[in-house]
Amino acid sequence: MQKKNTTRIKKVLELLLFLVILIVLWQFFYFLGVDLLGLWKSYSVPSPGGVAISCMNLLQSGVLFSAILKSLGRGIVGFAMAIILGVILGILIHHFPYLNRNLKPVILGMQTLPSICWVPFSILWFGLNNSAILFVVVMGSAFSMSLAVDDAIQNVPPLYIKAAKTMGAGQKELYAKVILPACVPSFIAGLRQGWSFAWRALMSGEVMSSTIGLGQTLIVGRDMADINQVMLVMIVIILVGVVIDKCIFTTIENRVLKKRGLL
Amino acid sequence: MLELKKVGKTYPNTVKRTLKDISLTIEDGEFICIVGPSGCGKTTLLNLVAGLEEPTTGELLLDNAPITGPGADRVVMFQEAALYPWLNVLENVMLGMEFLKVPKEERQRRAMRYLKMVHLYEFAEYPIHQLSGGMRQRVALARALAMDSKLLLMDEPFSALDKQTTNMLRAELEQIWLKNHKTILFVTHSAEEAVYFADRIVVLSENPGQIKEIISCDLKRPRKIDDEEFIHIRHQLLELVRKEVMKFAKEEYDQD
Numbered sequence: 001m002q003k004k005n006t007t008r009i010k011k012v013l014e015l016l017l018f019l020v021i022l023i024v025l026w027q028f029f030y031f032l033g034v035d036l037l038g039l040w041k042s043y044s045v046p047s048p049g050g051v052a053i054s055c056m057n058l059l060q061s062g063v064l065f066s067a068i069l070k071s072l073g074r075g076i077v078g079f080a081m082a083i084i085l086g087v088i089l090g091i092l093i094h095h096f097p098y099l100n101r102n103l104k105p106v107i108l109g110m111q112t113l114p115s116i117c118w119v120p121f122s123i124l125w126f127g128l129n130n131s132a133i134l135f136v137v138v139m140g141s142a143f144s145m146s147l148a149v150d151d152a153i154q155n156v157p158p159l160y161i162k163a164a165k166t167m168g169a170g171q172k173e174l175y176a177k178v179i180l181p182a183c184v185p186s187f188i189a190g191l192r193q194g195w196s197f198a199w200r201a202l203m204s205g206e207v208m209s210s211t212i213g214l215g216q217t218l219i220v221g222r223d224m225a226d227i228n229q230v231m232l233v234m235i236v237i238i239l240v241g242v243v244i245d246k247c248i249f250t251t252i253e254n255r256v257l258k259k260r261g262l263l
Numbered sequence: 264m265l266e267l268k269k270v271g272k273t274y275p276n277t278v279k280r281t282l283k284d285i286s287l288t289i290e291d292g293e294f295i296c297i298v299g300p301s302g303c304g305k306t307t308l309l310n311l312v313a314g315l316e317e318p319t320t321g322e323l324l325l326d327n328a329p330i331t332g333p334g335a336d337r338v339v340m341f342q343e344a345a346l347y348p349w350l351n352v353l354e355n356v357m358l359g360m361e362f363l364k365v366p367k368e369e370r371q372r373r374a375m376r377y378l379k380m381v382h383l384y385e386f387a388e389y390p391i392h393q394l395s396g397g398m399r400q401r402v403a404l405a406r407a408l409a410m411d412s413k414l415l416l417m418d419e420p421f422s423a424l425d426k427q428t429t430n431m432l433r434a435e436l437e438q439i440w441l442k443n444h445k446t447i448l449f450v451t452h453s454a455e456e457a458v459y460f461a462d463r464i465v466v467l468s469e470n471p472g473q474i475k476e477i478i479s480c481d482l483k484r485p486r487k488i489d490d491e492e493f494i495h496i497r498h499q500l501l502e503l504v505r506k507e508v509m510k511f512a513k514e515e516y517d518q519d
Binding site: 160162168177260261 | 339345
């Protein structure tokens with residue numbers, strides 16, 4: 001256990017060091033290109049220092065904090081709706097061969113459509129508001145969820161089902177006691193992917209709308225020609241996405257896999 | 264009593280693993296082993312009795328009622344243990360009884376009793392992935408026994424295990440069977456195993472899978488594999504199966 005912890009700390013330190021190197025390089029090229037050679041204009045290239053100042057300002061005014069909260073809340077609500085819709089769709093396309101043959105390819109096609117393509121529809125149908133963004137999020141991630149659910153059920157080892165049947169399991173018990181629990185690991189993997197789609201779709205939606213959120217903060221930065229703020233928001237979007245992935249999904253995934261001896 | 268009446272099974276688009284005119288009556292309490300060259304349809308026959316597959320011709324009756332699908336009166340033990348990794352040992356054994364609607368306390372009591380019988384009492388709370396292959400198969404055996412089914416179907420349950428574990432499990436199964444005299448239909452490719460267990464050995468021929476011969480085997484139990492009579496029957500059986508394999512190989516060869 002002790003050893004495990006130290007290797008983990010080592011890994012984190014290594015990663016942090018790498019990030020520091022990236023920032024140093026960034027600063028170096030900024031200095032070279034903007035200050036020394038004058039190749040680029042300072043308003044078109046962000047600098048580490050500028051981003052830091054921007055960060056301080058947005059933190060002080062509370063804009064950043066409320067934007068993160070608003071975006072996260074919206075993302076979670078939209079993602080929850082996408083899960084519900086995706087699970088229902090997934091079970092349907094798994095259960096009915098007709099839908100599996102015909103609806104599944106359509107869903108597959110929908111999934112390849114970038115979520116930003118839903119923005120015109122969403123604005124037409126809902127206006128420039130919260131519902132419009134939620135619509136984009138749901139469209140962006142529900143299809144991937146439904147495919148994941150279908151896949152998860154598909155990949156339940158046939159032996160599990162055969163054994164349960166010969167022990168007299170009815171259709172309902174088969175689903176509740178065998179298929180559902182057997183699906184859990186791949187379902188969590190599906191959730192994880194679904195979340196990344198939802199988070200991206202959320203930003204597409206927020207960029208278009210004027211309600212408070214990270215996407216809107218990024219656009220405000222652009223409108224004020226503040227490239228540092230744009231960069232800052234981009235970094236925050238990445239960080240929030242990664243933190244949710246690592247802290248929530250990876251943790252649950254590891255726990256489930258460990259319990260089943262798959263890790 | 265299990266009756267097979269002129270049971271046949273063919274698969275569209277394949278010639279292998281077909282069964283033809285299998286007629287067999289198995290009395291309660293009998294231990295029947297099915298042997299034959301690989302690919303002769305041993306497992307198919309077992310699946311038909313289990314209700315996992317449907318016969319193309321003929322019918323199967325268990326206590327005069329036709330077999331129409333899988334059911335808890337014909338529990339199967341597979342080559343792999345088929346345990347559920349999200350449940351621990353005890354929960355796995357209890358799950359089958361849950362399908363049977365056995366009340367919870369009774370489930371637990373019975374599960375513990377059968378775990379004791381297969382010497383896994385202390386491992387009740389263990390997760391499945393911490394068990395060895397032999398232990399897993401013993402859990403599967405406990406689960407099957409706890410269901411108290413009319414018929415126990417075993418599809419080469421020990422064939423994926425090493426020799427020593429197999430011997431140990433054979434002795435355990437024999438002990439248990441001598442106590443409860445369940446009706447067992449046991450598929451195996453091992454002549455030794457068949458002679459060790461069976462009251463009657465059903466030898467299948469290959470392509471189409473038909474009953475070639477039924478060998479009655481009334482050696483005293485517990486049986487010893489180095490007994491003269493044991494060796495004699497085993498040889499007889501091996502010779503039968505070998506002939507079948509050769510015949511089929513020759514047919515295949517001649518076609519080329």
